[in-house]
Amino acid sequence: MTELYPGRSDQSDARRNAMLAQKFVALADTLVADFDIVELMDTLIEACVDLLGVSAAGLLLTDGRGELQVVACSSDETWLLELFQLQTDEGPCLDCVRASEPLTVEAIASQATRWPRFVEAAAAIGYLSVQAVPLRLRDETIGGLNLFRSSAPPLSLDDQRIAQALADVATIGILQQRSLHRASLVAEQLQSALNSRVVIEQAKGVLAEYAGLDMADAFSALRWYARDRNRKVVDLAEDVVTGRVDLAVIVRAGESHDVSPRRPR
Secondary structure, three states, rough: OOOOOOOHHHHHHHHHHHHHHHHHHHHOOOOOOOHHHHHHHHHHHHHHHHOOOOOOEEEEEEEEOOOOOOEEOOHHHHHHHHHHHHHHHHOOHHHHHHOOEEEEEEHHHHHHOOOHHHHHHHHHHOEEEEEEEEEEEEOOOEEEEEEOOOOOOOOOOHHHHHHHHHHHHHHHHHHOOOOOOHHHHHHHEEEEEHHHHHHHHHHHHHHHHHHHOOOHHHHHHHHHHHHHHOOHHHHHHHHHHHOOOOOHHHHHHHOOOOOOOOOOO
């Protein structure tokens, strides 16, 4: 019998399977009314990084005009790389979405003829391989998920299947209770998500400046505070931007989950 994850102990496999089940439950939890689409996208990114051993993940979705936009990334460097893909109109995620098929690139450096500018930008960050996964349901493709690794080997076939399964569940969540022929409603929802992301980025900047956090830790503090109080991240972000919430309370919530300021206030 072939091992599902060669080199891992039964105990580590059990832990990983338990985490996988938890992530699927978290994604499936969006199949209810009034779910937080921003939380869904960040949960998908977080699940991929936690479960698949990738260095970074990025998510692109189509907006109201059918154009791809960056909506979630696990790091600022990845966010800039995804934006670069869109600006130069080349890269694995774009090809994946256009073909509506997963794309495995075991060595990004080998694709210099295909994506010369993307290969150079990815190499500058240190990414060696990438797995691009479409967000699709039947004939509808609404975006793509990029999974980068800065060390060999690339994702195994089993992990590629898990990545696609996570993306499929997230896609169903985004399109839940929406008929595929009513594309205007889907586009409206995705545009709302993009608008929400702008507010969240502003709130991250406010909190980072206040507490001396980097942008990733500022976002972690926002998410933990929102989760602890069963609030949507975007609603909390609006309160931060408009000054309706005590920033120190959010910082303390982050510190309770190992998010620490870089300098004292």
